[in-house]
Amino acid sequence: MALSNLGLSKFALNKRIIIPVGTTRKVVLPILRKYVNLEPGKDYFLAYAPERTIEGDALKECRELPQIVGGYDEKSTLLTQQLFKEITNTIVEVEGLESAEMVKIMNNTFRDVKFAYANEMALICKGLGLDMVNLVHAANMGYTRDKIPIPSPGVGGPCLTKDSYILIDSTKKINIHPTIVDQSRKVNESIPKVLAEEIIHKLKDLSKSVHKVKFFIIGFAFKGEPETSDMRGSTTIDLLEYLKTKEAKEELIFGYDPVIHSEEIELLNIKYANLINGFNGADVVIVMNNHHSYKKIDIFSLLKSAKKDLIFVDGWHMFNRDDIENDNDISYIGVGC
Numbered sequence: 001m002a003l004s005n006l007g008l009s010k011f012a013l014n015k016r017i018i019i020p021v022g023t024t025r026k027v028v029l030p031i032l033r034k035y036v037n038l039e040p041g042k043d044y045f046l047a048y049a050p051e052r053t054i055e056g057d058a059l060k061e062c063r064e065l066p067q068i069v070g071g072y073d074e075k076s077t078l079l080t081q082q083l084f085k086e087i088t089n090t091i092v093e094v095e096g097l098e099s100a101e102m103v104k105i106m107n108n109t110f111r112d113v114k115f116a117y118a119n120e121m122a123l124i125c126k127g128l129g130l131d132m133v134n135l136v137h138a139a140n141m142g143y144t145r146d147k148i149p150i151p152s153p154g155v156g157g158p159c160l161t162k163d164s165y166i167l168i169d170s171t172k173k174i175n176i177h178p179t180i181v182d183q184s185r186k187v188n189e190s191i192p193k194v195l196a197e198e199i200i201h202k203l204k205d206l207s208k209s210v211h212k213v214k215f216f217i218i219g220f221a222f223k224g225e226p227e228t229s230d231m232r233g234s235t236t237i238d239l240l241e242y243l244k245t246k247e248a249k250e251e252l253i254f255g256y257d258p259v260i261h262s263e264e265i266e267l268l269n270i271k272y273a274n275l276i277n278g279f280n281g282a283d284v285v286i287v288m289n290n291h292h293s294y295k296k297i298d299i300f301s302l303l304k305s306a307k308k309d310l311i312f313v314d315g316w317h318m319f320n321r322d323d324i325e326n327d328n329d330i331s332y333i334g335v336g337c
Contacts, residue, residue, distance in 0.1 A: 019104065021170040024048045024097040029072075040072050047071035047080035048097045050104035055157065056226025066090035070100030105170070108163035109181050115155045116184030119191050122151035122336025132336025133317050151335040153288055153315035154191035154235035156222035161185075161233035191335065192239040195313060198333055199284055200246055202311050211247040213283035214307075216273065220257040220265055224291030224316070229259045236288040240268060254278045258293045275302060282306045290316035303330065 029040060040046045049069045053061040067084040069091055071077030081091045094100050118136070125132035136148050155161070164185040167178050200210055221227075222234040231237065244250065254273035255265040262272035279285060279302040287294065299319060303310065312324050313333045321332045 019048075019050075019101050020166045021098050021101045021105065023101065025072075041076060045072065045076035045079050046097075047076045048100040049080055049084060050100055052104060052107055054226060055159075055230060056223075056228040063088055066092045068092050068094060068100050068103045070094040070096050070098070070103075072097060105163050105167050108159050109167050109178075109184075112155055112160045112164050112188060113180060113184040115149055115152065115160075116187040118149040118151045119154070119335065120187045121148075123194065125336050133334065134337070150317060152191070153195055153335055154238065155188040156233040156235045156238075158222075158230065158232040160188075189238070192235045193242050195286075195315070195333070195335070196239050196242040196246070199243075199286070199311060199313060202331055202333065203284070206309055206311075208283060210243075211249050211252075213248075213252065214281055215243065215248060215253045216278035216282040216285045217253065217255045217270075218257070218275075218278070218285065218287045218294070219289030219291060219315075220255060220260050220268075221289055221291075224289035224294075227259055227291065229257075229261075229264075231260065231264070234288075237268065239286070239288065240270070254282075257289075258291050276305070279303070280305045282310060284311045284313070286313040286315065287318060288315045290318060294318050299324075306330075 024046070029046065032038070032040070032044075032046070036044075038044050047069055048071075049067055051058075052065060052068070053059075065088065067088050067090065069077055069080045069084065070093070071080055077093055081093065084091055094103060118132075122132040125135060132151055136150055140147050164178075164181045167181055171178055203210055203213060217236060217240065220231055220234060220236045221229055222231060222236075240253070240255075243253070250269050251271065253270040254277070255268065255270050256273055256275060256278050257265065265272045275297060283306075285306060295318060300323075303312070303324070308329055310330045311333060312319075312330050314321070314324070315335060317334055317337070321334065321337065324330055324332045
């Protein structure tokens with residue numbers, strides 16, 4: 001039977017289906033009962049087995065990661081375990097459908113909270129005149145537990161940007177608000193705006209008008225490693241939209257990504273440029289993801305073609321700050337430094 005016949009939307013078919021706690025039992029099960037008129041646990045077997053792979057390396061992780069399985073009943077769980085044993089050696093059984101759904105949400109919201117801690121500490125350190133990135137390296141060196149992540153230009157992607165809201169929605173009926181998760185999502189969503197405001201402030205210091213300067217934005221996929229061409233939830237787009245609200249002119253905004261096609265970038269109503277053309281005459285260069293190819297570029301030759309008073313935003317700390325600032329009168333901006 002086609003999924004569309006079960007009432008699943010075209011949106012759900014084209015994107016990852018959003019699964020709040022209780023969806024399998026309260027949404028999927030009634031649809032199956034309505035359209036197939038069969039009894040679960042007798043005529044068919046139902047389980048939830050969350051996909052927890054990282055985008056860009058999913059096939060490898062399907063074989064390596066433990067598979068969570070929660071069934072409608074004991075036989076549903078058993079049959080699903082047997083299916084996944086053909087793929088991975090480790091199966092983790094949880095007590096039911098809702099438990100399996102919650103595992104996925106817990107994994108993703110924990111990561112969002114962890115990254116938000118790093119980003120909030122970055123804002124605090126910057127306000128105190130401290131370099132968060134250097135402090136993270138110092139704190140983590142030789143310390144085998146509680147590794148602190150490096151701050152980033154926010155947290156994007158199709159999973160982490162939605163699962164905190166899914167958890168919040170799932171708790172409405174039990175009158176418990178997940179405060180830490182809620183605030184963490186707000187912190188991560190704020191970082192692109194904070195970066196944009198810092199750029200605009202620096203432009204004012206240089207007596208430059210936002211609507212007259214050339215922006216070159218590098219990295220439109222929501223992450224660089226593992227490599228992906230997925231722009232869903234990309235913090236680059238959040239940054240771009242905020243710059244436009246501050247009168248940055250679309251015809252003066254250029255974009256590049258080592259994976260995403262030029263046509264997709266230009267659908268954002270900006271111009272595509274390769275690295276050479278993008279740096280040439282740029283007033284602001286912004287690196288928004290951490291693709292490995294950036295480490296191989298001749299950054300100093302590219303910097304020489306930009307404006308002498310270039311603002312260089314290194315969102316993922318891919319380049320050495322001292323090396324960048326020693327070249328002409330370049331201003332280096334990074335998250336937390």
